[in-house]
Amino acid sequence: MLKTLKTYFGYTQFRPLQQEIISCILNKKDTLVLMPTGGGKSICYQLPALMMEGTAIVVSPLISLMKDQVESLQANGIAARALNSSNNETENANLRLECAQGKIKLLYISPERLLSEVGFLLRDIKISLFAIDEAHCISQWGHDFRPEYTQLKVLRQQFPQVPIVALTATADKITRQDILRQLAMRDPQIFISSFDRPNLSLEVKRGYQQKEKIRAIVKFIERHPGESGIIYCMSRNGTEKVAELLEEKGFKVAVYHAGLDNLEREKAQDDFINDRVQIVCATIAFGMGIDKSNVRWVIHYNLPKSIESFYQEIGRAGRDGLPSDTLLFYSFGDIVLLSKFAAESKQQDINLEKLNRMQQYAESDICRRRILLNYFGETADHDCGNCDVCRNPPERFDGTIIVQKALSAIARTDQQVGTRTLTDILKGAVTQEIIDKGYDKLKTYGAGRDIPARDWQDYLLQMLNLGYFEVAYNENNHLKITEAGRKVLFGHATAQLVVIKREERTVKPSRKSTRKDVSLQPVIPTLIPAIFEDEDEQLFETLRQLRKQLADQQAIPPYIVLSDKTLHLLASRQPRTLDAFGEISGIGEYKKKKYGKDFIEAIEAYKAENKR
Incomplete structure (x- = not known):
């Protein structure tokens, strides 16, 4: 394994979990791999594909993603190809012949194309493994649900002996379970790498108007002379406007959104990955097909619709592990518009809940990295030191008793309540639900009368962001106590909460209060030790x-x-x-x-x- 790693990829050692995952696949076991963007997911299936007999079939959602992966593999001397609509018939005929002759080690294909080839090409070749990339697309709970992915369970029916490897960078607990079920994976081995990307700095600025945003963006880019970056905007019009304003300031900018024709989009992407432009202003349609390792920064001009989307998009910065910066702007207008989109979507409840969590992240006074990690089920017990909250820490106090009261109430309801009912229980409110379900008989009923209801909402949000409980949105948004929460509940750990200061918590501050926003204070350079000694x-x-x-x-x-x-x-x-x-x-x-x-x-x- 190490010899193959060095020969083809040039590395002398594996990253965490890669070796165990590869061994598992070589033993023909079904495998689910969760690794952050830039964590080395691709090698997990590419290396066993080189060591196993036959051709590995890689299911990938975008032509641009396939092109990038195939070019990277070919640049390492590996026989890889893509079967998709960008090929002409002659190319596809030659490709089929090469596959039949066993000359291709990795074949990339879209889910739609794969389903049409199940009874044809796939029957004629020896398949070493199936790799399902961006596997969160299969789940309705995932942030990028694609119906065509749900038909992939046919692979298990038609090719029962071939191992299936599902890979994703963004899937919470519920989405993971759905992936396993939808792909009919047998006794799967599940590998969850740390979601932490310590090389990414995190910063949020709220309540900015357009002129203020552009001023802040120009300052930000000037700290990254000549370095590649992406600016994500909510609307097509937004991408055009921001690009125009930055071009006026002398920056080389491309625009990418679904309103452009294929040639225009391809040119924008091509100019960016070939370093002909420094910046791309894009809607979320951009980036999934980009494996550009030296994107040094990502800016969100508007609030993203979910933490999964946000995490995936910032993950496009610093894939090479070098220090990179991320900046998120958001305003009350973003919330209004995104709430409207979520309410009009087919998955209204889920999308509103996910937007709610994204808003909570943006407004929080808790270490931002802890919130991201806790969202994906990874408990962080210390602050990161590389986000705006850590650089300007708020005042905290020992809130152990408050947390214990809330968690005790959740436990005594058998974890069958949401935040509103929980607040009613703690406040001792008399509502129809409280009476009908007998919650007024609980020992914790009224245990938090001394705290105003709106403060309870704030403290519960902090507890959620600290990872003391999680929201099961597949169970009516009921609250479930986590392992970290149990430690506090049973007195094995203490809990630090942030002192609530109302005047600083408005979404759209006045001119006067904007100046108090901690995110406006000078940015302290990221304290990551120099990686390259004596570099010229x-x-x-x-x-x-x-x-x-x-x-x-x-x-x-x-x-x-x-x-x-x-x-x-x-x-x-x-x-x-x-x-x-x-x-x-x-x-x-x-x-x-x-x-x-x-x-x-x-x-x-x-x-x-x-x-x-």
Whole structure:
């Protein structure tokens, strides 16, 4: 496994869980993999595909995503192809022949195309495994539900012996269970990597008007000279307007939204991944097909519709593990519009609940990374130090008794209530539901009379964000106590809550109160230790130019030639032989032979010119 990893991908060690996942797949076990964007999901199925006999079938939702993956694999000397509508009939005929001859190790295909090929192409080839990428698309509880994914259970019926690997970066507990059921996975092994992306800084600014937003964005981009970034906007019109305003300031910007024709969208994406433009202003239609490892920042011009969407979109920054920044703007107008969209959708209740959680994230005084991790079921017991709340911490107090009262009331109702009923119980309210269900007989009935109802709403939100209970939106939004909550309830841990200060908690502050917004204070630089010792920054720029030339010659994106991280290592270690070049992380045998001579010559020429 390690030999294959080094030969094809240029790495000498696996990331957490990768080795266990690959072993599992090689043993032909069904596997569910949850890893954050940039966590190394693809290698989990690509490497076993290289080691197993036959062709791996990879189900992927977007042509752009397939193109990117196939180009990356081919750049590593791996026989990979995509079967989709962008091919002509001759190309597809040749591809079928290559598959039948066993020449292709990984075949990427859309779910719709796969279903039409079940009785044809798939019957004629030896299949090593099925990899279902973006597997959250199969679940109605997922944030990107696609009905065509729900028919994929036919794979289990038609190919009972072939292992199924489902992979996603964004699935909460309920979505995970749905994926397993929908794909009819047998005794599946489930691997959940940490959702933490410590290299991403998190910041929220609320109540800004358009002019203030643009001013803040320009300042933000100026801190990232020449570095690639994405600005997500809610509407097509918004993308055009923001792009226009930034172009006036001298930035190179592309626009991407569903209102453009295919050629315009392809050009925008192509210009961005090939570094011809620095910024893309886009609706959420953009990015799923992008594996660009050196996106250094992501801005949300408006509030996203769910935490899953937000997490996936910010995840497009810093995929190479280097420090990257994210910024979220939101206003009362965003809430109004998104609530309208959610109310008009087919899954009204779910979408409103998910929007509610997104709003809570944006308004919270709790460490933002803890909220994200808790949402995905990962308990964080300390603040991150790399978000705006941690950099400007609010006043806190020991709220253990308050938390215990709330959790005790949830437990005594057998975890069958939502936040409104819970508040009524704690306040000792007399309502029809309380009387009918006998909640007025509970020991905790009225235990929180001394706290105003609106403060209870605030404290319950803090408890949710701290991960003391979770919302089961597949069970009428009932509250369920988590392991972290049980520790507090039974006195094994204490709970710190934020002191409520009403004047700072409005969604749309007045001019005067806007100045008090903690997010307006100066941004402290991210404190992540230097990763590259003795790096020559000028040499890095020289190597970046060479990478661009080599990429242009092959009509592929520069990051597919070598990642930014690998370039930084080259500028730091300055190898002078082919073997030393091959030792750099991210350089496999194929790239060593293909690019080694060019980069070594560039390093030698630079050193001679600079006499070092």
